[in-house]
Amino acid sequence: MATVIRMPQLAAGGAEAAIQTWLVSTGDTVSVGQPLAEIETEKAVVGYESEVEGVFAGAVVEAGAAAAVGAPIAVVAAPGEELDAALAQAGIAPAGGDAVLAEPEEAGPEPADDAPAKAEPMPTARAQPEPSMTGSGESKRLFASPLVRRLAKEHGVDLAALKGTGPNGRIVRRDLEAHLATAETQPAQAAPAAGPAAAASAPVETAEYTDLPHTGMRRAIARRLTESVTTIPQFQVVADCRVDELLDLRKRINEQADASVSVNDLIVKAVAGAMQDVPDANAIWTDAATRRFSGVDIGIAVAVPGGLLTPVVRGVERLSLGQVALATRDLAERAREGRLKQHELEGGSFAVSNLGMYGTREFTAIINPPHSGILAVGAAQRRPVVADGTLGAASVMTVTLSADHRVLDGALAAKWLAAFVRRIESPLSILL
Structure with a gap:
């Protein structure tokens, strides 16, 4: 069977x-x-x-x-x-x-092709009927998935004008995307003249543009981050870290151990250490309770073609620095190649977003639900500093913690960030 x-x-x-x-x-x-x-x-x-x-x-x-x-x-x-x-x-x-x-039936009954369109509440407007394909004197269904119909509606595309390349002439997503990519920019039609004054108005010129269809990833990013800023009460705490000792430690590790440890790997380990120092910060908000974790799972923001992914490194507190380096590199490579498994993108209570490699001094990151915090890491830069009343220069890195106020109050967030800075400025503690 x-x-x-x-x-x-x-x-x-x-x-x-x-x-x-x-x-x-x-x-x-x-x-x-x-x-x-x-x-x-x-x-x-x-x-x-x-x-x-x-x-x-x-x-x-x-x-x-x-x-x-x-x-x-x-x-x-x-x-x-x-x-x-x-x-x-x-x-x-x-x-x-x-x-x-054979074309599957859509959920719910479809109106007959000759059924009149429903009137909108506004007396001057009338709903447009679903586009149909017409044959020799007889209308027939348009073969397109609900996703394609929705995208076509969003972009104002009449599906009847497209030729489907799928089975039975079915219009598939790539047909719509090809149509949008090759469509020529149409000039805006002039509005009817309202009188001599309107006729004298010069037409407004607009720059040419191209509409790029939203990918599933872009839609997911838009939905989740809009959800984040509209449902999570977020606040920021900022600190500067002196990182000369950290950079020197990384250099010695890579030279002596023939390893490939990045600054971000050290930061991830420092985040895990700070979570152990301040365990109340290792938690997320749920409708029923604040869920506190015993282990530390940390999301790593990875830029990929067309968007951003945040794979999660599990049990960072149990991993050596070398193991963290291998795990983050593996996740980042597979994220860019589109080979991550779904479970590798789920879970965790915290994330790290590092734009230091682009020379960014500082920035604010948006919390990725259900996490309760994210650390935005800027570039290590030589800056003037005062030590014991003497002006000098040091490599300084600015970090910004975005925290969920439902889980972390200001004092708790500041306490956690201070613990993180201590570990960064005393980097041997990261290895213990």
Whole structure:
């Protein structure tokens, strides 16, 4: 008996995901645990493994297209079962020798093509009906996923004008993105003249522009950080750290141990040490309680093509400096290559965002929910300092702590930041 493979929920709260690549072809034998596809969520590309054995009868959702969680994405036939029979059983019909999906029904009844559009409350406006594709004297459904319909509506694109490249002429996301990328900028239409004064007004010239469709990652960043600044009462605490001893320690470690320890690795270890010094800061807010952690899991902000990811290093307090260096480098590399697993992006109570490599003196970072804090790290710069009444110069690094006031009050945040600065300025304590 054929098995319908459905889109799994790979991310907590995720409503849909996209097939990035199918790793099997129609007719291939598949076994339990065999990778079938790479699926893109809002934050990561996740490998999906088969839970059944049999013969891959066909993909329901082609590579590059999105589907809602729980929607059919493929069919696996039982061993010895005819592929056409398996497809027919799953509601899929072969066309030209290749399997194509019969268009799934949308949730809820659709109005008849000739049904009048509902009137909006405003008497002068009327809702536009869903675009339809017309054939020879008979209208038929437009094959497009809910995601494509939503994106088309946001960009003001009439889907009827697009030619779908998916199965059965289905319009997929890449069709819409290609249309948006190649569309020529249309000049704004002049408003009707209201009189002699309006006719005398010169037309307003605007610069040419290109609309770049939002990626899933960009939408996730927009949603989560908007949620952060609108629901989390955030405040900042700033401190300067003298880092000459830290930089010298890093140099000696890398020379003597043939290692590759970065300043950021030392900062991550110092954050973990400060959490142990001030355990009340190692907590997050939940609706029911303040959740305090015994271990220290720290998110590392990583710039990736098209956005930002924050993979989490687990149990930093138990790791040596070398282990932290290996873990952060591995997570950062796989983040840039799109190979992180979803669980590597979840959890933790705190994050570090370092822009020092760009020469940024200082900045403020936004808390990434559900974390209760994030440390923004600036560049180490030579600055004038006064020590024992004598003016001199030192390498100074400015750090800014953004804290969730529901979890950390001002005094607690200041206490934690002071503990962090002590460890940075006495770097041997980081190694203990």
